[in-house]
Structure formats: C-alpha cells, structure tokens
Amino acid sequence: MLNVLILGVGQCGNRILDAVNKEAMGGGGASKIAKYCLKPKFPSRVETVAINTAINDLKELRYTTAKDRLHVPNLHGMGANRNVGKQAFMDNRDSIMGEIEKRGDFDIAFVLTSTSGGTGSSFSPLLINELKRQYPNITVVTVAILPFREEGSIYLQNAAFSMRELMELDADGIILADNQYMKRFSGDIASAYDKINSTIAKRLLFLIESLDSEMLSVTDLGDFKTVMNGGLRIGTMGYYQADGKNNSVKDAIENSLKPNNLLYPANVADDAARAMVIIQGSREHLDVDQITKEVEKITASAGHVFKGIVVKKGHPRVLSVFTLAAAPELESIYAQAARGMQDEKEKRSRARKQLDDAFAHIEDLEEIY
Numbered sequence: 232m233l234n235v236l237i238l239g240v241g242q243c244g245n246r247i248l249d250a251v252n253k254e255a256m257g258g259g260g261a262s263k264i265a266k267y268c269l270k271p272k273f274p275s276r277v278e279t280v281a282i283n284t285a286i287n288d289l290k291e292l293r294y295t296t297a298k299d300r301l302h303v304p305n306l307h308g309m310g311a312n313r314n315v316g317k318q319a320f321m322d323n324r325d326s327i328m329g330e331i332e333k334r335g336d337f338d339i340a341f342v343l344t345s346t347s348g349g350t351g352s353s354f355s356p357l358l359i360n361e362l363k364r365q366y367p368n369i370t371v372v373t374v375a376i377l378p379f380r381e382e383g384s385i386y387l388q389n390a391a392f393s394m395r396e397l398m399e400l401d402a403d404g405i406i407l408a409d410n411q412y413m414k415r416f417s418g419d420i421a422s423a424y425d426k427i428n429s430t431i432a433k434r435l436l437f438l439i440e441s442l443d444s445e446m447l448s449v450t451d452l453g454d455f456k457t458v459m460n461g462g463l464r465i466g467t468m469g470y471y472q473a474d475g476k477n478n479s480v481k482d483a484i485e486n487s488l489k490p491n492n493l494l495y496p497a498n499v500a501d502d503a504a505r506a507m508v509i510i511q512g513s514r515e516h517l518d519v520d521q522i523t524k525e526v527e528k529i530t531a532s533a534g535h536v537f538k539g540i541v542v543k544k545g546h547p548r549v550l551s552v553f554t555l556a557a558a559p560e561l562e563s564i565y566a567q568a569a570r571g572m573q574d575e576k577e578k579r580s581r582a583r584k585q586l587d588d589a590f591a592h593i594e595d596l597e598e599i600y
C-alpha cells in the first residue's frame with residue numbers, strides 16, 4: 232500500500248487540500264462538528280496537512296480535520312512578500328517538519344500551492360527541499376497553481392520567481408494548473424475557485440487510487456516518477472469521463488487530452504515529452520486492442536507512454552498525466568512579469584525624481600518662525 236502525504240500550503244493550497252478531503256468523503260456537505268470527527272476514505276494510507284500563516288484561512292476549511300491544520304505564527308502577515316515568507320518558514324522549520332514526521336514515513340508527497348501569494352509560494356520550495364533531505368526515498372511532486380493574469384504585478388512576479396525556484400529543486404516534477412486557463416469554468420471568481428479546486432482534487436484522487444490498484448496493465452509509482460522526470464519536468468493532467476451515450480474507450484482517451492479537459496494550456500501532440508494514460512471502467516468497456524492502438528498514437532508524438540488499466544464498475548474514465556518538452560505559456564508569464572517589474576521600477580524612479588525636484592525648491596532655505 233502506498234504511503235501518501237498531501238500538503239496544502241497557503242490559502243490556495245489549503246483549499247485544494249480541503250477539496251481533496253471533501254472528494255475522499257464522497258463529496259457531500261460537512262456539518263459544523265465535522266472538523267473534529269471527519270474520516271476521509273482514501274484508497275491508500277493518506278495523511279494530509281494544511282499549512283498556513285493566516286489562521287482565518289485555516290478556519291475556513293470544512294473537510295480537513297482540526298488536527299490536520301498547522302498554523303505557522305507570523306505576526307504581521309506576508310503582504311505577498313516572499314522574502315518575509317522564506318524567513319517565516321526558516322523560523323518555524325523545525326515545528327513544521329516535526330508535524331510531518333509525526334505522521335510516519337511516506338513514498339510520495341504532493342505539495343499543493345499557489346505560485347503567486349506570499350505564504351505558499353515562498354514556503355513550498357523550502358519545504359520540498361526539507362522533505363527531500365529528511366526522507367531520502369520520497370517522491371515529491373508539486374501541484375502548482377498559476378495566477379489569473381490580471382491579479383497584479385506582484386502576483387505575477389511571485390509566480391515567475393517561485394516557479395524558477397520550484398524548477399531548480401532536486402524534486403520530481405511539477406503538475407501545473409492555471410487559474411487563467413480554467414477561468415472558463417465560471418463567471419465569478421469564488422465559484423471558479425470551487426470548480427477548479429474540485430477538478431484538481433478529483434484528478435489527484437484518481438491518480439493516487441490508480442497507483443495503488445491492481446491493474447490489468449500495470450503503472451506504478453516508478454512509472455509515474457519516470458513520466459514526471461521527462462522533458463522540462465513540468466506537466467499537467469487531463470481527464471475525461473464517458474457517459475452512457477458514448478462508451479468508447481478510444482474516444483475517452485482522445486477526449487482526456489483535449490484542451491478543454493486539461494488543467495494547463497498545452498499542445499499534447501507537439502509538446503508532450505512523456506505520458507501516462509490510466510483507464511478505469513467496467514471490463515466490457517475496456518477493449519485492450521483499442522486501448523493499445525490509441526496509446527500507440529500518443530506514443531508517436533510523446534516519447535514514451537505508460538498505460539494502466541483498472542477494472543472498476545462504470546463507464547470509461549481516463550486520466551492522462553504528461554510532462555512537456557516546451558511550455559510557451561510559461562514564457563509569456565515571465566515576459567508579462569518582467570514588463571510589470573520594469574514599469575514599476577520606472578514609475579518609482581519617476582516619482583523619486585519628482586520628489587527630488589520638489590525638495591530642490593527649498594534647498595537653500597531655512598525654516599522661518
């Protein structure tokens with residue numbers, strides 16, 4: 232059985248973790264006392280911890296038990312400042328790692344975080360480093376959320392710098408989810424968040440469950456690691472669930488890779504480096520020849536594709552995880568972040584000059600009373 236750790240860091244990470252716990256409890260509503268007695272049903276041994284400097288963010292969680300919420304005290308908040316965040320992590324490193332250690336040993340950790348706020352984006356790279364240091368055999372995959380592009384220059388700047396830190400870590404890859412790309416889910420931000428979070432949560436649970444299942448065709452943690460180490464070691468996930476109208480497993484695989492079903496804009500045909508396609512469904516829907524043919528098609532463009540087949544009652548459901556050899560959308564985020572930083576620098580020096588000119592008026596004067 233896999234030992235899985237899921238850490239949600241900062242508000243966005245906390246909320247996605249809460250969505251994971253919600254899904255693991257069957258997706259229903261939670262009562263007021265739920266946080267004291269909830270017991271999510273995971274397929275593997277899964278431990279979850281929500282980590283945050285803002286106590287109110289932790290209080291708003293509904294499906295994460297009180298004992299799985301770790302408040303890291305920081306008197307004045309982060310102000311989206313990653314330097315303050317890094318210091319707060321280092322000041323509290325031992326207590327954070329102690330909370331994790333209490334939960335035993337792990338094969339894989341997922342770190343869920345936004346790239347753009349103050350807490351998650353600064354804590355996560357340091358936290359991942361510590362995990363890799365303290366658990367030499369652990370696989371650590373980051374699920375990193377990119378901001379809406381109109382959220383402002385500091386968020387974009389944070390995203391640029393924290394992504395670079397995450398990419399430079401000696402970890403096992405990044406699964407990207409892009410708020411901007413998934414904005415299509417809803418008109419208003421609050422319900423878009425809910426939908427985005429549950430979309431990510433469902434895919435993660437599917438992945439964990441599959442890695443720990445008896446498969447007809449086997450994919451395991453080792454294969455997942457190999458996929459995540461492909462290309463830029465940055466990837467994303469696609470998912471599709473067939474309905475009664477069309478039970479074709481071939482169509483389900485194709486659909487799982489269509490732009491509409493991805494968490495991040497990617498051109499799978501041109502840019503995928505490695506992939507893993509996991510198919511679940513009732514035996515009568517799982518035509519192995521059809522699956523093999525479809526997977527071979529993907530292999531023609533992505534270098535290597537692992538396939539996993541899990542017999543489970545229901546219409547075909549397909550999760551595709553892939554890493555990318557190119558990520559043009561990231562480059563445009565860096566360009567936008569750099570423009571924003573440059574604009575701010577110029578505005579600051581213009582303002583400073585204006586102020587200096589104003590001071591010049593009284594340069595040779597004394598106060599008169």
Ligand SMILES: Nc1nc2c(ncn2[C@@H]2O[C@H](COP(=O)(O)OP(=O)(O)OP(=O)(O)O)[C@@H](O)[C@H]2O)c(=O)[nH]1
Binds near residue numbers: 312344347427
């Ligand atoms: N998908 C998703 N994104 C969110 C959610 N909440 C916040 N975000 C995004 O996360 C980014 C801000 O990061 P947060 O996680 O809120 O910040 P934090 O890490 O808690 O840091 P501070 O609040 O600055 O201490 C913005 O780009 C938001 O759009 C959420 O529930 N779901």
